[in-house]
Amino acid sequence: MISRSFRLAAMAVALLTSSTVFAQSGAGSIQGTVQDATGAALPGSAISVLNQKTGVTISTKANSVGFYSVPGLFVGSYTLTFTAPGMKKFQTTFTLENAQSAIINPKLSVGDVAETVTVTESDPQLVTYDSGTVSNVLDRKRMDQLPQNGRNVLGLLSATTPGLEGGGQRANGLMGEALEYTQDGAPMTNRNFGGAGNSTRAQLPDPDAVEEVKIETLNSSAQFATPATAILTTKSGTNKVRGSVFETHRNNAIGIARARQDPATFAAPHLVRNEFGGSVGAPIMIPKLYDGRNKSFFFVAYERFSIRQAANQLVFVPTVAMRNGDFSGLINRAGIRQTLYDPNTTQADLQRLPFPNNQIPIGRISPLAKALYAATPLPTTADNPLVSSNITDVNNIKQDVPNINLRLDHVKDQNNRFYARFTQINQFQQALRNYPNASPANVAGGGLPAGATGYQEIPITTISVACGGPQKLDTKMVIA
Numbered sequence: 001m002i003s004r005s006f007r008l009a010a011m012a013v014a015l016l017t018s019s020t021v022f023a024q025s026g027a028g029s030i031q032g033t034v035q036d037a038t039g040a041a042l043p044g045s046a047i048s049v050l051n052q053k054t055g056v057t058i059s060t061k062a063n064s065v066g067f068y069s070v071p072g073l074f075v076g077s078y079t080l081t082f083t084a085p086g087m088k089k090f091q092t093t094f095t096l097e098n099a100q101s102a103i104i105n106p107k108l109s110v111g112d113v114a115e116t117v118t119v120t121e122s123d124p125q126l127v128t129y130d131s132g133t134v135s136n137v138l139d140r141k142r143m144d145q146l147p148q149n150g151r152n153v154l155g156l157l158s159a160t161t162p163g164l165e166g167g168g169q170r171a172n173g174l175m176g177e178a179l180e181y182t183q184d185g186a187p188m189t190n191r192n193f194g195g196a197g198n199s200t201r202a203q204l205p206d207p208d209a210v211e212e213v214k215i216e217t218l219n220s221s222a223q224f225a226t227p228a229t230a231i232l233t234t235k236s237g238t239n240k241v242r243g244s245v246f247e248t249h250r251n252n253a254i255g256i257a258r259a260r261q262d263p264a265t266f267a268a269p270h271l272v273r274n275e276f277g278g279s280v281g282a283p284i285m286i287p288k289l290y291d292g293r294n295k296s297f298f299f300v301a302y303e304r305f306s307i308r309q310a311a312n313q314l315v316f317v318p319t320v321a322m323r324n325g326d327f328s329g330l331i332n333r334a335g336i337r338q339t340l341y342d343p344n345t346t347q348a349d350l351q352r353l354p355f356p357n358n359q360i361p362i363g364r365i366s367p368l369a370k371a372l373y374a375a376t377p378l379p380t381t382a383d384n385p386l387v388s389s390n391i392t393d394v395n396n397i398k399q400d401v402p403n404i405n406l407r408l409d410h411v412k413d414q415n416n417r418f419y420a421r422f423t424q425i426n427q428f429q430q431a432l433r434n435y436p437n438a439s440p441a442n443v444a445g446g447g448l449p450a451g452a453t454g455y456q457e458i459p460i461t462t463i464s465v466a467c468g469g470p471q472k473l474d475t476k477m478v479i480a
Contacts, residue, residue, distance in 0.1 A: 028096045031069035032105040034062045041066030045084040052077045053238035055294035058414045075212045082106045092119035097137050098212040098233050134218035136161045153204050163217045171217045171228035180226040205423050206303035208279045209405035211235045236409045237281035237297030245278040270310040277303035301405040309397040314389035323373045325360035332386050400428040
């Protein structure tokens with residue numbers, strides 16, 4: 001049988017190679033008006049936009065009023081070159097943020113085109129010119145520098161975005177349904193229950209695979225379905241081989257302080273927690289067959305979270321007498337005995353008679369109740385379970401969460417660019433109960449083998465595929 005992961009990957013390839021193209025949500029743009037020193041427009045000016053990391057160049061021309069626009073650009077540093085007859089060449093570098101509409105209005109000076117006026121770095125734009133959206137950007141540098149207790153983008157967003165609450169699940173006091181997360185254009189909302197919720201947390205990629213996050217907390221763009229939107233863009237490969245590795249470790253022998261009330265012989269419960277992984281991005285190179293520099297790139301990231309922990313828990317279970325039908329001790333916290341009534345004595349007025357002395361005959365106990373009793377541990381104290389716990393048990397927690405991210409980018413020409421991104425997260429988590437050996441759950445054919453520990457596998461797979469690129473502008477196009 002073909003696995004679901006294989007089918008999803010095949011679908012990604014099919015969409016990537018189809019003739020229909022789509023634009024990525026979250027892509028930015030650079031636009032403006034080319035002018036001379038007096039402020040007059042320079043129609044027909046040539047504009048070249050070079051991605052410094054990938055070497056991909058996009059060229060266009062200003063229209064009849066000197067306006068130009070280069071849409072569909074990913075996060076990164078760009079070198080912009082403007083030329084016009086009789087004018088000095090103007091060149092500047094600019095770092096484009098996620099989903100940013102950058103405005104750059106160059107002023108060309110009269111002179112020989114062989115001369116170049118160079119601006120090393122344009123100032124970052126702190127004001128949004130084209131909308132009233134209130135937003136914040138979590139860039140790659142801050143993701144690398146901020147401490148993380150558990151590698152999760154939601155925690156970083158909560159620490160850096162004013163108005164974001166509930167572990168990154170609410171914005172400005174609005175409920176979860178008012179905030180949506182998108183990743184490379186694909187919404188991550190749980191469509192069954194609404195809101196970001198745990199479904200988003202489970203689908204988020206490794207932070208090393210995220211290039212930048214823009215979160216619009218107020219007046220989000222009309223292209224999105226909610227008042228607030230978080231726009232994630234994943235990393236892509238570049239012309240240079242770049243990668244990273246990491247490992248974090250914690251166990252019960254490190255950083256565990258003994259509380260004042262603990263005895264001198266106190267031993268910290270078992271704990272081993274590991275987070276490790278790595279990432280690499282580069283051009284696609286096949287020796288003697290294909291050189292993908294400036295054209296084809298890949299990026300892959302792998303992260304794994306593993307924990308082994310023994311946690312004490314207080315449990316309320318039926319007493320031995322209750323398992324044998326004797327509920328004479330069924331007394332609540334107020335000291336009132338809870339009376340059990342016999343359903344077989346129901347009268348016309350719906351009145352029933354109580355069981356004598358609150359005891360159910362052993363022959364009247366249902367097979368389901370017997371199965372539940374067999375699957376439930378016996379109490380270790382004589383405490384009343386309606387008042388206090390009567391067993392202290394150890395819950396052995398075991399969890400493994402591998403996270404795989406793969407992205408492919410290809411530039412066919414300056415008007416056609418394609419990319420595909422695949423994310424797969426599988427959660428393997430221990431069930432809440434360690435069934436006793438005699439439990440019906442361990443009977444052959446009824447679940448787990450005898451003596452086994454109950455585990456639950458929660459596979460969560462997300463995939464988004466998009467392709468497209470900017471259309472070349474010429475002087476015939478007028479954009480209002």
